[in-house]
Amino acid sequence: MSAARERRHADLERGLTYAIGGAIWLWLCFRWLNSWLGGVVVGPTEPLVPQSFATATESLGATLGTVADGVPLVATGFDFVGWAVGMVGFASQHGPQLAVAAWLTVVLTVISTLVGLVIAVPLAAARVYGRVTKYVALVYIELIRGTPLVAQLFLLYYGAPFLSKFIREVPGVGQGIVPAQAVWIAIIGFVINSSAYQAEYIRGSVESVDPGQLTAARAVGLDKLGGIRHVVLPQALRYAIPSWTNELVYLIKYSSLATFITVPEIFTQADAIGSETFAYTNAYVLAAVFYLVLVVTASYAMSRVEAEVAIPGVGSSDAGR
Incomplete structure (x- = not known):
């Protein structure tokens, strides 16, 4: 059972890696093709999601970063989570x-x-x-x-x-x-x-x-x-x-x-x-x-x-x- 479980975990990790990698490369290829064609779908450097999404995620990240102010260890964790959430919006733009x-x-x-x-x-x-x-x-x-x-x-x-x-x-x-x-x-x-x-x-x-x-x-x-x-x-x-x-x-x-x-x-x-x-x-x-x-x-x-x-x-x- 242990060997079978390890194989399943390995297959799951491999599948997840391929899925994430495939999604990233699909997005990259789309951006490149769109740029070569002069921005037929969106502008060559324009995001696919609206600015409001980035604003909302950055605002949420800032809010999370202040949740546990005054509790040092907990605050550090929330600061990181808040930064990561805000980073999603930054990356989207x-x-x-x-x-x-x-x-x-x-x-x-x-x-x-x-x-x-x-x-x-x-x-x-x-x-x-x-x-x-x-x-x-x-x-x-x-x-x-x-x-x-x-x-x-x-x-x-x-x-x-x-x-x-x-x-x-x-x-x-x-x-x-x-x-x-x-x-x-x-x-x-x-x-x-x-x-x-x-x-x-x-x-x-x-x-x-x-x-x-x-x-x-x-x-x-x-x-x-x-x-x-x-x-x-x-x-x-x-x-x-x-x-x-x-x-x-x-x-x-x-x-x-x-x-x-x-x-x-x-x-x-x-x-x-x-x-x-x-x-x-x-x-x-x-x-x-x-x-x-x-x-x-x-x-x-x-x-x-x-x-x-x-x-x-x-x-x-x-x-x-």
């Missing part, structure tokens, strides 16, 4: 602004991770198997990893004005769902930074593959490049998935640095909401919830990818940044 900003965070993170991976694979191979190229790859990796990401973004945005001008003149940039030039510069900066870190993750994974497998590949007629491509890398990339997940999570959180080059991502919008309402704590808590949703989703998705591509009997590397 300002959540749409952060939802639109979350799209930029997703674009920035996904493109940077994928393109960074494409660059990282040859860098890692050069580090392990190259003679001269390993030094070139080493200089690139150490230079990028040894300098702050925010400094790299500043250099690209403020120190290379020709880059902004070039991107701005590309047809379609800043129109419809295509982000403005500041976002693309942030993507370039994140790609450069992420490629260096991912190269080191993959290098460690490549070195964990038994060297005898490359020798065996040469013995059956593959050249060195073919052996690396068809024998070593398929295993190494599987080993690197946990570290790649770490990088994806880091990039989601590091995307907040793009605010320094005027990218209107989640943190930028949260700061603007705080300036408008003077409720900075509420604004930053709401932003943290958005980041948490993205991080949990990314971690879950990557765990599913790892399970799908796993080779039975073959382990994985858990190295991280």
Whole structure:
């Protein structure tokens, strides 16, 4: 009975998690689609519920916060409950602004991770198997990893004005769902930074593959490049998935640095909401919830990818940044 009860509890928790996650992502997708279509249902940043709802919940929260004044421990509990109730109204009014900003965070993170991976694979191979190229790859990796990401973004945005001008003149940039030039510069900066870190993750994974497998590949007629491509890398990339997940999570959180080059991502919008309402704590808590949703989703998705591509009997590397 105990085992059956535990299974039921686990199934209930899993179902509840999926239901909440599905509802959040359904709402996010609705807000994004509505924004892309020019606000056909409601304005791109307009709430679905009336202002009166937010006013009522905030008023209720303030009332609850004063219920037990004078009783220290009880008052603290009521203060928290009152704040949480008021937070519901705050989120209903300002959540749409952060939802639109979350799209930029997703674009920035996904493109940077994928393109960074494409660059990282040859860098890692050069580090392990190259003679001269390993030094070139080493200089690139150490230079990028040894300098702050925010400094790299500043250099690209403020120190290379020709880059902004070039991107701005590309047809379609800043129109419809295509982000403005500041976002693309942030993507370039994140790609450069992420490629260096991912190269080191993959290098460690490549070195964990038994060297005898490359020798065996040469013995059956593959050249060195073919052996690396068809024998070593398929295993190494599987080993690197946990570290790649770490990088994806880091990039989601590091995307907040793009605010320094005027990218209107989640943190930028949260700061603007705080300036408008003077409720900075509420604004930053709401932003943290958005980041948490993205991080949990990314971690879950990557765990599913790892399970799908796993080779039975073959382990994985858990190295991280």
